[in-house]
Amino acid sequence: MKDTLAVARGVSWRVLHMFFTNPAFLLPSLAFPLFFFTAFVGGLSRISQVPGFDFPTGYTAFQFVFVLLQASGDDTVSIVMMR
Amino acid sequence: MNIALLQTAALGHRAVVRTARQPANVVFPLVFPMLLLAVNSGGLQSATRLPGFPTDSFLAFALAVPFVQGALLATINANVEFARDIQTGFLNRLALTPVRGIVLLLGQLGGLMTIAVIQAVFYLVVGYAFGVRLASGVGGAFMLLLLEIVIALGFAALGSWAALRTGSTEAVQGLFPVFFVFLFLSSMNMPRNLIQADWFRWVATVNPVSYLVEAVRSLVIEGWNWEALALGFAAAGALSVIGFVLSAHALYRRLERT
Numbered sequence: 165m166k167d168t169l170a171v172a173r174g175v176s177w178r179v180l181h182m183f184f185t186n187p188a189f190l191l192p193s194l195a196f197p198l199f200f201f202t203a204f205v206g207g208l209s210r211i212s213q214v215p216g217f218d219f220p221t222g223y224t225a226f227q228f229v230f231v232l233l234q235a236s237g238d239d240t241v242s243i244v245m246m247r
Numbered sequence: 248m249n250i251a252l253l254q255t256a257a258l259g260h261r262a263v264v265r266t267a268r269q270p271a272n273v274v275f276p277l278v279f280p281m282l283l284l285a286v287n288s289g290g291l292q293s294a295t296r297l298p299g300f301p302t303d304s305f306l307a308f309a310l311a312v313p314f315v316q317g318a319l320l321a322t323i324n325a326n327v328e329f330a331r332d333i334q335t336g337f338l339n340r341l342a343l344t345p346v347r348g349i350v351l352l353l354g355q356l357g358g359l360m361t362i363a364v365i366q367a368v369f370y371l372v373v374g375y376a377f378g379v380r381l382a383s384g385v386g387g388a389f390m391l392l393l394l395e396i397v398i399a400l401g402f403a404a405l406g407s408w409a410a411l412r413t414g415s416t417e418a419v420q421g422l423f424p425v426f427f428v429f430l431f432l433s434s435m436n437m438p439r440n441l442i443q444a445d446w447f448r449w450v451a452t453v454n455p456v457s458y459l460v461e462a463v464r465s466l467v468i469e470g471w472n473w474e475a476l477a478l479g480f481a482a483a484g485a486l487s488v489i490g491f492v493l494s495a496h497a498l499y500r501r502l503e504r505t
């Protein structure tokens with residue numbers, strides 16, 4: 165069990181090191197979700213006035229959920245590409 | 248003159264055939280815009296209930312986007328191949344023949360425009376199959392194809408400039424996100440007068456892609472809106488002229504170096 169954890173820690177450190185030291189992985193995974201967040205919040209914020217839209221904290225928070233999911237997906241793709 | 252036309256046609260034909268032989272370059276520009284259209288029109292249909300929204304069908308409203316997006320995808324793919332011609336030395340070998348430099352460029356752009364028209368017909372057929380009827384009628388469909396040609400020419404000329412300037416397939420592929428930024432910061436999802444955020448409305452107003460989308464959209468949902476068409480043709484024409492001048496300059500610089 166101890167050996168397994170040590171291996172897992174070593175692999176995790178390698179992935180983190182590669183991710184944070186390689187701009188080709190780091191920048192797109194930060195920039196793309198933020199860009200889509202900006203574009204959708206800016207362009208579609210009127211959607212909050214559609215009858216029936218009842219997300220309590222507004223359209224920006226509604227869209228932010230999508231950004232978090234997209235960022236998770238992008239990170240997964242980056243990690244797969246490292247292999 | 249006839250020889251130049253023949254050479255242009257041969258090079259244009261080569262650009263079309265080369266694209267057609269690579270299924271990824273054919274299928275992706277056809278399918279990806281349709282998937283985005285399906286997702287957007289399904290998810291944003293309720294936006295048509297906003298006061299002042301110009302139509303009750305978001306599918307009809309959003310059908311303009313694939314025309315611009317498809318032209319963009321096709322020209323990126325084809326210009327990647329053009330950059331590969333430079334990398335593999337094909338352009339250098341062609342430069343040793345009597346083919347004039349400008350013919351190289353015209354042939355490449357002609358091929359890209361042909362691909363864009365084929366795509367546009369596909370998008371029209373899909374839209375028609377899902378119940379979209381052009382408010383401008385059959386004449387509007389032909390006007391739409393003409394507009395698509397000019398839009399594709401604009402993107403193609405800029406893409407060719409990148410290919411000639413850098414000679415790198417990676418650099419041309421790198422243009423894709425840049426062009427996409429302009430698409431997403433346009434009025435693709437909401438009419439400009441309904442955009443709530445002031446800063447975004449300003450960006451969409453100065454963004455020429457908004458006028459391309461709005462010109463196509465006007466033919467689909469409004470009919471013959473000459474102002475939108477004039478702005479669309481002017482924006483696409485300006486992109487074409489700028490791209491062509493830059494490409495011609497980059498071509499002569501590249502041929503000088505050989």
